Amino acid sequence: FAEKTDLQQLETQLNSYPFFGGRSVVCITDPVLLNPPQRESAKKGTPKRGKKVAPPRREDLPPQERLQQILSDVPDFGTAVIQTDKMDGRRPLTKFLKQNACYVACDPITAKYLPAWLQKEAARYGGRFTPEAVGAILEYVETADKEPPLLILKGEVEKISLFAGERKEWTEADVTALFAGLPEAGNFAMGKAVGAKSGRDLLLLLGDQRKRKVSPVLILAKLTAGLRNLVRVKEAAPLFPGPALAKKIGKSPFVVNMWKRDGAHYTAQQLTRALWELDRLTEDITLGRAGDVEQQYRRLEEILIVLCA
Structure with a gap:
């Protein structure tokens, strides 16, 4: 559900048992639903004393409140995955998700923390970068995007491990040889x-x-x-x-x-x-x-x- 989300359809899909068994997974990325613009505070009339006010129908609730109700009753065979650039921590939906779901903030890795990330990736293949090799990669990153292109770098680390073979210390020469074909090279x-x-x-x-x-x-x-x-x-x-x-x-x-x-x-x-x-x-x-x-x-x-x- 990426845009103009039909909440009734979302609820139906989330609660429908898969035909072949297993699990049903619903992915919600609709930015308007997850980060709606701030509404102007509407003046609400004060109900007369003693007069009962009927609760609003579910269909009349704001979209985020309806979504919260749907997510509060997810069946065992269903999973809802929400992905968005940001969520307003002041909204009830965000507070609900933090308390009742697996809420993960995926902050981007900046160039400041890139050396440690590179060494961690190299360790997965039993290798390590020399300081000069890390420096060469940082120089490449400085010519690329504002945020390090981690997906590209992850693939290049694997290539360097294959290129180096049994050698477990990876040098600046290894980086230069393999980075020649990359974007911004x-x-x-x-x-x-x-x-x-x-x-x-x-x-x-x-x-x-x-x-x-x-x-x-x-x-x-x-x-x-x-x-x-x-x-x-x-x-x-x-x-x-x-x-x-x-x-x-x-x-x-x-x-x-x-x-x-x-x-x-x-x-x-x-x-x-x-x-x-x-x-x-x-x-x-x-x-x-x-x-x-x-x-x-x-x-x-x-x-x-x-x-x-």
């Missing part, structure tokens, strides 16, 4: 080249992106985000020494130290100038002033050559 490699101030590698990778017909706008967005991180750390480092810097930036200490190391290859003026040029190129592309794709790539090459000179 090109940006991952370009980010590493920028951090190492390797102009040659950066231009080779940019040429590969051009052959793959990757939009310059996407490359610009990733490069700009990466350089801004270096600038943030370079500006904040003198004011926030040690662990306070990671807390200020809102990233794990490893990632902040990595940005600090990479930023040391550049002066603040070099980074600021490159950011200004990248922003200008992005604006020109958006307004149609940067010519065709080949001209856009040539301008991007010039910016990177000056940056890494």
